[in-house]
Amino acid sequence: MSPWLQHLPVLPIVVPLVTGAVLLLFAESQRRLRESIALLATLAQLVIGATLLYLTTDAVPEIWHKGIGVYSISAWPAPYGIVLIVDRLSALMLTLAAALALPALTYSIARWERVGVHYLPLLQFLLMGLNGAFLTGDLFNLFVFFEVLLAASYGLILHGSGAARVKAGLHYIAVNLVASLLFLIGVALIYGVAGTLNMAELGIRWSTIAAEDRGLFDAGVAILGLAFLIKAGSWPLNFWLAPAYVAAGAPVAAMFSIMTKVGIYAVLRMSVLLGDAAAPAPLGGAWLFYGGIATMAFGIIGMLGAQQLGRLIAFAVIVSSGTLLASVGSGVESLTAPALFYMVSSVLATGAFFMLTGMTERTRTTQVSEVADVAPLPPVTYQAFGADEPEPRAHDEEVGIAIPAVMAFLGLAFVCCVLLVTGLPPLSGFIGKFALLASTVDAMNEQRAPASAWLLIATLLAAGLAGLIALTRIGVRLFWTVTERTTPRLRVIEAGPVAFLLLLTMGMTVAAGPVMTFLESAAGTLHNPDMYIEAVLSPQPPATAEARP
Structure with missing residues (x-):
């Protein structure tokens, strides 16, 4: 294996770490240089993620055994050393994170990067935490990378100013600190009983734990699962999510759309290693299924009650989390692939929708604070950081004027996002939901799914209907009312990222067959x-950042 391929698995962590550190060395006034470095680094991460994705396929079986790559830090093999594992799922998540981060960063350059300090380094550190969480092979380092991405997200959610942003941000920080404490307690209990935190070795040891120690081990898994579910936005632990996502800036909220999927990734990975339905609660049994259904129901109610587009999208993120949790908790393996397709489409769609919201807010003269609990950036923020203040909004009383190109783009993008979020044809959201419904029905016909799976089908259909009703109501108010509306001035670096994400979903639609395969x-x-387990624990050829003496 060539040296650059040998060390490729560690680059998704090293590249954003080094980039974030380098960006801190430049003054905020050196905007062009800092933005160029950040864009190149994020593009490099996308290329690395896509390369790892290709290397895990059957097209290159000689690179990694059975498509699973193991990178042992300092040549210390698992379970004694730190290992990074690249399989198809982790490579998919790496690529998805970079594909979302690149347009979000580009969008930020238009305005958001300039209304606070250290935005670009924080975004790189967020990517470092995300990538590390997807790659790590042990629970302790999963905790470390969770803390890295959360620390960066604390700064990003408070980026800018405003009382509503600070209030929601502090709630977000407090909840996640509690979740981190639970995470650490759960990890400590598991290690005390099993004697290891390597996830592959836990997959072997958990079934051999003595009966007198099993209760303590199950308690550790329960506490750990609770921390995962908080981060995944599961009901009733998701009361913090909608206010935080609404308060955050548009590109920050777009990046946050993948953060709940980190918790779901951890739940999925651990539940499979611990035996799916046989895994301790809440990672196994009916806990995940009914928790996912309750999360979907909560999101449906939130969407119907939302009066602001950003808040509605936040509840759509909750619905998507509930859909994934219910699919994982159903115990039907055939639902996993459709759920992954749905997840990728959902992340891209909600990311584009959040950024679109940042542009549609400028079409109305009525301040957002009149219809929601958060206001846009006040003028003093733009003055303090040298950013351009939005153009003044003037009333236009003329009826029947021609639709400007900007409004046409916003309207078309809005319709595409609605189709994706609600799961209506012909875009990828429909394919993902239809595949979930079809796989559920097939599993029930073959008696591989319990009768309660009908509840998943009914809730999925209800979520689509509720989203369509709520988004239609808001769309009418945004685009079909003439009063109190003005045509915003958009830049290419604002519209381009939204178009890029929508084009990716269209590409998924056209290539649905290969993607699903x-x-x-x-x-x-x-x-x-x-x-x-075999790939991680079996003797590996040296693939290290530094040879062990």
């Missing part, structure tokens, strides 16, 4: 934990 292979690898 890959996701089915990823699901097959995931649900074969013996393959993962």
Whole structure:
């Protein structure tokens, strides 16, 4: 194996770490240089993620055994050393994170990067935490990378000013600090009983734990699962999510749309290694399924009650989390691939929708604070950081004027996002939901799914209907009312990122067959934990950042 391929798995962590540190060395006034460095680094992460994704496929079987790459830090093999594992699922998440981060960063350059300090380094550190969480092979380092991404998200959610942003940000910080404490307690209990935190070795040891120690181990898993579910936005632990996402800036909220999926990724990974339905609660049994259904119901109610577009999208993120949790908790392996397809489409769609919201807010003269609990950036913020203040909004009383190109773009993008979020044809959101429904029905016909799976079908259909009703109501208010509306001035670096994400979903629609085939292979690898365990614990050829003396 060539040296650059040998060390490729560690680059998604090293690149954003070094980039964030380098950006801190430049003054905020050196905007062009800092933005160029950040853009190149994020583009490099996308290329690295796509390369890792390719290397896990069957097209290159000679690179990694069965498509799973193991990178041992300092040549210390698992379970004694720190290992990074690249399989189809982790490579997919790496690529998805970078594909979302690149347009979000580009969008930020238009205005948001200039209304606070250290925005660009924080975004790189957020990516470092995300990438590390997807790659790590042990629970302690999962905790470390969770803390890295959360620390960066604390700064990003408070980026700017305003009482509503600070209030929601402090709630977000407090809840996640509690979740981190639970995470650490759960990890400590698991290590005290099992004697290891390597996830592959836990997959072997958990079934051999003595009966007198099993209660303590199950308690540790329960506490750990609770921390995962808080981060995944599961009901009733998600009261913080909607206010935080609404208060955050548009590109920050777009990046946050993947953060709940980190918790779901951890739940999925651990539940499979611990035996799916046999895993201790809440990672196994009916806990995940009914928790996911309750999360979807909560999101549906929130969407119907939302009066602001950003808040509605935040509840759509909750619905997507509930859908994934219910799919994982159903215990039907055939639902995993459709759920992954739905997840990718949902992340791209909500990311584009959040950034679109940042532009549609400028079409109305009525301040957002009149209809929601958060206001846009006040003028003093733009003056303090040298950013351009939005153009004055003038009333236009003329009826029947021609639709400007900007409004046409916003309207078309809005319609595409509605189709994606609600799961209506012809875009990828429909394919993901239809695949979930079809797989559920097939599993019930073959008696591989319990009768309660009908509840998943009914809730999925209800979520689509509720989203359509709520988004239609807001769309009418945004685009079909003439009073109190003005045509905003958009820059290419604002419209381009939204178009890029929508084009990605269209590409998923056109290439749905190959994409689903890959996701089915990823699901097959995931649900074969013996393959993962063998790849991690078997002797590996040296693939290290530094040779051990």
